[in-house]
Amino acid sequence: MSMRLSALAASVALLTGLTVPAASAGAPPAGGPSTRTAPSAQTTQATPATQAAPITPATQTAQTAQSVNLATNPGFEAPSPDLADWGSIPGWTCTGGPAEATVTATAPHTGASALTVTPANADSTGECAQTVAVRPGTTYTASAWVRGDFVHLGATGTGKDVAPAWAETTGGGWQRLSTRFTTGPNAHSVRLYVHGWYQQGPFSVDDVRVDGPAPAPAVAAGSVPTDDKVVFFTVDDGWQRTPEAERFIADHRLPITAFPLPMPAAADPAFFQRVTAVPGSSVQDHSVSHADLSKLPLEQQQVEICDARDAMTRLFGTAPTFFRPPFFAWNADTLQAAANCGIRTVLTADADFSWGASNIWHPGLLQPGDVVLMHWTDTLAADLQRALAAADAAGLKPAGLVDYLR
Structure with a gap:
């Protein structure tokens, strides 16, 4: 429990320490769970997007390139390659493995399937993540459609601390989370992640995007x-x-x-x-x-x-x-x-x-x-x-x- 409370304290400090606009998920519905291991309802009233770093001339030049979705297997539709690890989700690494994370055809947001994560125990948030190659000094928008309680979307390794976007509850339906970040001068990749929260049950994710200029071809x-x-x-x-x-x-x-x-x-x-x-x-x-x-x-x-x-x-x-x-x-x-x-x-x-x-x-x-x-x-x-x-x-x-x- 102390580990979960420490993680909670760190998350709340990050969330409340930034002055940011509300996330595109909108105001969270009322009636979310009240537990000591989940962020408070007061915190979720200002679901953070992220503070964007100042746009420099170099950044503006980089952003003239065509914006594309850089996420790998964003809709969880890609077939698993031959010789892949059993139970692996193409493009994604999930901390709980196949015991927690599966691709299901049950009511996806779009397409034929979505990711559903059921944390295996009270110490798991059910995180799934991937590494995304980016350009330095460039602004990107990460977004995903989520379903569940206390679902988070964020990125690390951007060269600047960024707060995740999250929603207290989606009320049983799909809701879009979005966060915006600008990479630092030495950032060539970021770690995109989605996760739930301790003891908050299953959640689903679909139609993930990381929109911005692609790296130059190899x-x-x-x-x-x-x-x-x-x-x-x-x-x-x-x-x-x-x-x-x-x-x-x-x-x-x-x-x-x-x-x-x-x-x-x-x-x-x-x-x-x-x-x-x-x-x-x-x-x-x-x-x-x-x-x-x-x-x-x-x-x-x-x-x-x-x-x-x-x-x-x-x-x-x-x-x-x-x-x-x-x-x-x-x-x-x-x-x-x-x-x-x-x-x-x-x-x-x-x-x-x-x-x-x-x-x-x-x-x-x-x-x-x-x-x-x-x-x-x-x-x-x-x-x-x-x-x-x-x-x-x-x-x-x-x-x-x-x-x-x-």
């Missing part, structure tokens, strides 16, 4: 522009993890850029931590299901890329900044979806040394900046040895992509 590349005598070894998928490959990487101190799928990465995260222990190594994004993204709409591509980003971040502590499209298949939507997930580069390759191959897709030997494709297979140790010999023949040394792509 850059497509097959090699790295550099005059340094370096080559880059990249290894995809992760289904076959052999001690021979691990030993070869360690013995030769090879910087490896790994692009595992979330399922094999989660099955053996310690392996990927070991094989990327050499400085310059990293773990990056390869989608959730290894689908041909060029055949999917932007919204589903965004789910594939963002959910894999979130999985890699949870497992390894660092958010990916490169994306390797499965089958090297991508289109303009892929570049924008990747950018919406905070990815800067969509990377293919210009050589393939997988499964015994030695294919260089340009004349002659490997060249400075070449990206070499391999896979986590039972042939990887031999593939690495062959790739290293090809690099030596060209007078090149393996280097880490994170040291060259910013």
